[in-house]
Amino acid sequence: MTKLLAAPTRYFKAAIFTCLIVTGISFAQQSPLTKEDMEFVQKSKKIIENAQASKMPDWLRTDSDKFTSAHNEALELVKQLQQTDPTMKRMDDLSKAKKRFSSQKVVVFASRSLGPQSLKDILGMASNNQDVVVVFRGIPQEANLGEAMLEIQQVAAEYSPMPNIVINPVLFTEYNVTSVPTIIVREEQSVIAGKLPEVIARVSGLSNPNWILEKMESGEKGNLGIRGPVESISEPDLIELMKERYAKIDWEEKKQNAVDNFWNKQTFRELPKAHKDRIRELDPTVYISQDITTPDGTLIAKKGDMINPLDLTPFTQAIVVLDPLDKDQVKRVKEALPRINKTPGVKRITYIVTRLDRETGWDSYTKTTDTFDAPVFLLTPDVAKRFELEYVPSIITAEGKHFKIEELADKRGEP
Numbered sequence: 001m002t003k004l005l006a007a008p009t010r011y012f013k014a015a016i017f018t019c020l021i022v023t024g025i026s027f028a029q030q031s032p033l034t035k036e037d038m039e040f041v042q043k044s045k046k047i048i049e050n051a052q053a054s055k056m057p058d059w060l061r062t063d064s065d066k067f068t069s070a071h072n073e074a075l076e077l078v079k080q081l082q083q084t085d086p087t088m089k090r091m092d093d094l095s096k097a098k099k100r101f102s103s104q105k106v107v108v109f110a111s112r113s114l115g116p117q118s119l120k121d122i123l124g125m126a127s128n129n130q131d132v133v134v135v136f137r138g139i140p141q142e143a144n145l146g147e148a149m150l151e152i153q154q155v156a157a158e159y160s161p162m163p164n165i166v167i168n169p170v171l172f173t174e175y176n177v178t179s180v181p182t183i184i185v186r187e188e189q190s191v192i193a194g195k196l197p198e199v200i201a202r203v204s205g206l207s208n209p210n211w212i213l214e215k216m217e218s219g220e221k222g223n224l225g226i227r228g229p230v231e232s233i234s235e236p237d238l239i240e241l242m243k244e245r246y247a248k249i250d251w252e253e254k255k256q257n258a259v260d261n262f263w264n265k266q267t268f269r270e271l272p273k274a275h276k277d278r279i280r281e282l283d284p285t286v287y288i289s290q291d292i293t294t295p296d297g298t299l300i301a302k303k304g305d306m307i308n309p310l311d312l313t314p315f316t317q318a319i320v321v322l323d324p325l326d327k328d329q330v331k332r333v334k335e336a337l338p339r340i341n342k343t344p345g346v347k348r349i350t351y352i353v354t355r356l357d358r359e360t361g362w363d364s365y366t367k368t369t370d371t372f373d374a375p376v377f378l379l380t381p382d383v384a385k386r387f388e389l390e391y392v393p394s395i396i397t398a399e400g401k402h403f404k405i406e407e408l409a410d411k412r413g414e415p
Contacts, residue, residue, distance in 0.1 A: 109184070180204075287305075
């Protein structure tokens, strides 16, 4: 049988809508406790890897290793938030925002302790002023990371364009923010390595930057005090929360659970027993349907070429495929081993099994390896398809330019 090689392949892209996480730690190393947390973090990291690079504005920049990576992740994920949901049409609200929002760089520190209405007011303001970023310190103490982010996502999704939202406990620490709402206006400048942009002015108790910007226009700077009601920050520092969850993980238990559950998660690809002795030949020749080249343009194979892998690389093994839980199949294979070992060109034997005993798990695996004094592997769809396997036990060897598939019949006459 001749097969096609280099046939066209379709690629599909899926849009992912997610919220923004920014921390000073690597989630690959500081893993959250729950499975859902890990899935959400991995999805977020995947978005970061695939997002197109964009220049980061100075108001959210720092040259230090501590902050740069986190801030870059923030900008990339904000971009994804604003682009991935087709129902979220970006409106040209920037031109309607007051001119001063384009020159001043505003950070609004918020918390769930402010209550739903106050948070909606802040996010609505930030939606209309894309130079404003709303910062949270973390998620509720007992919250699942994915669910907590989904909550923020659902609230933010009510606005168009999407407000810029980050979770960044580092900013709370570096700017010594201990109550909310707090607004900080920062300099637009080239930052000094290891330092965030300098604060021009700050105020607590207000959720809209209008007042502080008006004061700045009249020349006031620095800490302008508390000008309204403030609340304590209800969320713990996300970095510290992740460290706490990480420290509580019983890694030995997780490793043992992984070992114990390994075989329950495996997919077995069982094949019927051979009902008669049979030998089939398989031609592995492939037809090249289009030119194959290396990245530098070197031609590897031309369209129309016929290539037989056995002409390029000798096949020096015998592959034995069987069901090790069938004692008769094991017996037939063991009886055939002396003959297989004498087959010209065969230097080793590889054992592939269609199943093992799930209940006994590793004991079943060990028993099988002891039986053949060699490691065994599970049958994969690729191997089954490549050698067009139909029955077990099958013995695969190479002879000339063909593969030979030998099926051993049940000597007891069973179907």
